[in-house]
Amino acid sequence: MVASTEDTKKDTDTDEVSQDTKDICIQKVTTLFPDICLQSLQSIAVPLHFCFSAVIDHIIDLLDSGQIYKKREQPKQSIGKRKRDATEQDDGLEKKLLKDKHLYNSNDREPPHLSKRDPPLVKNMIAGDFQFVPVRTVQKFLTENNYLLYPTYLALNKSIQETHKPLSWKYKKTATVQSPRYKEENLENSIRLADTTSEEGQQEVDLMEELKAARLARRYANLERQKELEAIEADKQMIDEAQSRGEIKECECCFADTPFNRLGHCNAENAHSFCIQCLRRNAEDQVGLSKYELTCLSTEGCNAGFSYKERQKFLPESLASALDRIEQDENVRLAELPDLAQCPFCSYAEEYPPVAINKEFRCRMPECMVTSCRLCKLVTHVPKTCKEAAVERGLDKRRHVEEAMSEALIRKCNKCNTPFIKDSGCNKMTCSKPNCRNVQCYVCHESCEYDHFDQPERGGKLGNCPLFEDSEVRHHEEVEEAEKNAKQKALQDNPDLEPEALDFTVSSNVKKDDDRRMKKSAAAAGDYARRRRPRHHHGNHGRRQENDGQDRALPRVANGPIQHNLPWQRNGLVHPPQILAQRQQMQQVQTGQEQANQNLEQGRAMPHNARPQVQAPLNQQIMQLHALLGVDQHAEQQKRQQAQAQYQMVQEMNQARQTLQQQRLGSMRNHLSVSSINAQHNLAKGLGLFPIPSQGAPAPQMQTAAALQPVPAGLHSQQGSNPYILPDPDFIPDELFPFDLFPPNGQQPPAGSRG
Numbered sequence: 001m002v003a004s005t006e007d008t009k010k011d012t013d014t015d016e017v018s019q020d021t022k023d024i025c026i027q028k029v030t031t032l033f034p035d036i037c038l039q040s041l042q043s044i045a046v047p048l049h050f051c052f053s054a055v056i057d058h059i060i061d062l063l064d065s066g067q068i069y070k071k072r073e074q075p076k077q078s079i080g081k082r083k084r085d086a087t088e089q090d091d092g093l094e095k096k097l098l099k100d101k102h103l104y105n106s107n108d109r110e111p112p113h114l115s116k117r118d119p120p121l122v123k124n125m126i127a128g129d130f131q132f133v134p135v136r137t138v139q140k141f142l143t144e145n146n147y148l149l150y151p152t153y154l155a156l157n158k159s160i161q162e163t164h165k166p167l168s169w170k171y172k173k174t175a176t177v178q179s180p181r182y183k184e185e186n187l188e189n190s191i192r193l194a195d196t197t198s199e200e201g202q203q204e205v206d207l208m209e210e211l212k213a214a215r216l217a218r219r220y221a222n223l224e225r226q227k228e229l230e231a232i233e234a235d236k237q238m239i240d241e242a243q244s245r246g247e248i249k250e251c252e253c254c255f256a257d258t259p260f261n262r263l264g265h266c267n268a269e270n271a272h273s274f275c276i277q278c279l280r281r282n283a284e285d286q287v288g289l290s291k292y293e294l295t296c297l298s299t300e301g302c303n304a305g306f307s308y309k310e311r312q313k314f315l316p317e318s319l320a321s322a323l324d325r326i327e328q329d330e331n332v333r334l335a336e337l338p339d340l341a342q343c344p345f346c347s348y349a350e351e352y353p354p355v356a357i358n359k360e361f362r363c364r365m366p367e368c369m370v371t372s373c374r375l376c377k378l379v380t381h382v383p384k385t386c387k388e389a390a391v392e393r394g395l396d397k398r399r400h401v402e403e404a405m406s407e408a409l410i411r412k413c414n415k416c417n418t419p420f421i422k423d424s425g426c427n428k429m430t431c432s433k434p435n436c437r438n439v440q441c442y443v444c445h446e447s448c449e450y451d452h453f454d455q456p457e458r459g460g461k462l463g464n465c466p467l468f469e470d471s472e473v474r475h476h477e478e479v480e481e482a483e484k485n486a487k488q489k490a491l492q493d494n495p496d497l498e499p500e501a502l503d504f505t506v507s508s509n510v511k512k513d514d515d516r517r518m519k520k521s522a523a524a525a526g527d528y529a530r531r532r533r534p535r536h537h538h539g540n541h542g543r544r545q546e547n548d549g550q551d552r553a554l555p556r557v558a559n560g561p562i563q564h565n566l567p568w569q570r571n572g573l574v575h576p577p578q579i580l581a582q583r584q585q586m587q588q589v590q591t592g593q594e595q596a597n598q599n600l601e602q603g604r605a606m607p608h609n610a611r612p613q614v615q616a617p618l619n620q621q622i623m624q625l626h627a628l629l630g631v632d633q634h635a636e637q638q639k640r641q642q643a644q645a646q647y648q649m650v651q652e653m654n655q656a657r658q659t660l661q662q663q664r665l666g667s668m669r670n671h672l673s674v675s676s677i678n679a680q681h682n683l684a685k686g687l688g689l690f691p692i693p694s695q696g697a698p699a700p701q702m703q704t705a706a707a708l709q710p711v712p713a714g715l716h717s718q719q720g721s722n723p724y725i726l727p728d729p730d731f732i733p734d735e736l737f738p739f740d741l742f743p744p745n746g747q748q749p750p751a752g753s754r755g
Contacts, residue, residue, distance in 0.1 A: 021050050028052040033059060033069065040070035097220055100213040104150035110508065111147040112203050121204075122149050125211050128178030129218075130156060132171040146509070149207060153214035154221070161225050187212055238262070251275040253297045264313050266296040268304035279306075279314040287319065292327040344377040345370050391497060397490040398502050401483060408482035409475055414440050414447050424521070426467050427453065441465050443474070472521035 025045055029052060030036065041055070048054040059069055126149065127138045133156065141159075145152040159167070181190045191208050195201040242248050242259035251258050251274050258275040265271040274297055283294055294311070296302040311320065325347055332340065332349055341352035343363040352358060355374050360382060362371050371380045381389035410419045413431045415438040422429060427442035428450065440447045443465040451459035453467035460467070487502050 017050050025050040025052040025055060029055050029059070032056060035071045037070040093220065097217055100150070100217060104148070104210050104213060105154075109148065112206060122147060122152075122207065124179060125149065125182050125207065126153055126156065127176045128182055129153070129215065130160075131175035131178065133160075133176075134169055134172055135176065137169045149210045150214045150217075153211075154217055157218045157221065161222070182208065182211065184215060235262070249273055251278060253278040264306065264310045266298070266302060266304040266310075267307055268296065268302050271304075272296055272298040272300075272302060276314040280316075280319070283315060283319055283323065287322045287326065290326055292323045292330065294323075341374060343368060343370065344372050391494070392501075397494060397497060398504060400490060401486040401502055402504070404482045404486035405479045408478045411442065411445060413438050414445065422471050424471065427465060427469065428467065442471075470521050472518045476518070 022045075026038070026041060029041055029045075036059070044058055045051075045055050048058065062069055123135065123138050123142060126142070127133065127135050130138065138152075138156065141152045141156050145155060159165075180186055187208060191205055191212075194205045194208070196205055238259055238261070239248075239257070242261075243257070247260045248257045249260060249263060250256070251263070252272050253274050254277070256275060258273075262276050263273045264276060264279045265273055278297060279294075282297055286292065286294060294306050296304045296306075315323070329347060329349075332342075337351060339351045339353065340349055341361050342349040343361060343365065346363060346365050346368040348363050348365040348368060350361075350364070352361060352374075359374050360371055360380050361374050363369055372378060373380050373382070373386065376386040376389070378386075378389070384392070410421055411429070412419050413433070413436060416431060416433055416436040418431055418433055418436070420429065420432070422442050428448070429440055429442050431438040431440075438447060439449065441452055446452070449459075450467075452464060453460040454462055454464040455467050456462065458467070487499070490502060491497060491499060
């Protein structure tokens, strides 16, 4: 009964306190003690009638006496733990993606044997995930990526995600059926149940692991792409809303309309505003220049910086870390610590004893942890000296060889020393620097114009530096020559150096790329040679071809249009004296025209009252040049007509000769037929096999009976009663019949049978 009376009294006292007093007390106390438990505060404040000063004094007395007040459980700790777990998961995912990239996307990686032996297996794995992409497109991407699954998978996905570029294919209407074995939900079981005892089974498991990594990378890339698109859409929506509210200001760098919350301001009294994109690009440029100070971008000469709060608006974490690292390195350098040592492979630095005491530097950076030599700045080689290690590895001399090869390949401008390499085109190179624009030859490196090269039509001379050539062949030859000379010099200066120490290898991908560039350059050079190949007709003379096309067009006859083996045809060049004279005359005409045009331009630049004095002689000079040019063209046309007439005459002579040969051949066949009939008749009578020669002529040697060939049975009716004929030759020269042969019966060949 007593207890209930006290409880009733306590409740009555509590009810007498207003709610505003309770709220003020709780607010005051939680301001000083934000982590106090609200239930504990309630139990302390009720006896004190929610007098905040009395409650605060009570809590302070508890702390002074060594006691603690009850603290509430803060949900922020669990949230922070979840954030920390999410961050750790993201870090683990990024490490996994980076590891897979190094493992499956290496430049010198060779495709598995199973991929080469069974390309449809890899193609079906990829086509199953890109079901509406044509299979021939998947095959094309596989070929471009050396039949490697991981890079092919990501390259195809990247091509699809780039919405700003049109696709090079059309999607299929029917989806590609994916093998259940390689579906994402069955892949783990397929890997676990696969037969790894055989080599092919193990390679299939490796391909499935690679497919799993490619799917993970694709999912991550799509998420990042989605975030970018959402950010772009959010920025666009934000700009639209800001424009509707009038909260837009112009960036003082790019002059783009930007919302207020997307602007950064310098620390000047009259602050200048810049958009986040301009500020970020400026920070990236400073990092590229190894600088860390970010100053105002205004053109008014403002040198104010940006506060830490403003930097957080436009600096991502990676860029901020880079700026901090550069600032740290600069501060360490300015400190000039005498015993400061730095890792040559990262930015970690530490105070170390002198080099004489400790020659090794052990980096403590978790991402590095490399032990290096403090003298040569390379990986430690203790107990060997730096010189012994250099001789053993051949790095120093090999570096000299590589530098010599690079120097032979890379050209430099004669005026500003800007390095450059030609990829394609002619050998007349122009410097890309706006304030230089020097023109020089790619072959001999001399400053020049078009008359420096081997093309007469451009003012050059044959035998000069080539204007067009296969640049890859030149690069290959020059680099090989430089490598040979550098290695020879290194071996002469260091007799104890092994020749193998100067050799270096390149990856298979580099070799394939070199072969591809060589083929491409050779094809380009061949295409140019075909375009420049001279046509062999009158009036267009040039280098003769290696075949007999010209001889077929213009036969080799005496007094023909082309006399062979003339002195001016040596070395395959066809430049007759009259052609050379015409060319010199044409060059004189062109030179006169250019001079006349220059004089005409100078006359036009004169005052109007002085022009008539110069205009008349210039016009007369131009008319004379045009008349001379017309005479030259008329003479050239007459010579072409004469050459065509000579060519027609040669054709008629050849036709007449062929007709004469055919007549002689017919006469020879008739004569042989008559002789064979008489020989058969004499053989039947037991007489000699040789005909009686005409009086005063030597006896020719005739064919024996063994040379006579029986005629097939089917041809007796066509050949008459003679069962033997002589072989019918395709061609018998006239020299085989120096005199006439008459048969013993006195019959002569038909009239007109001899030529």
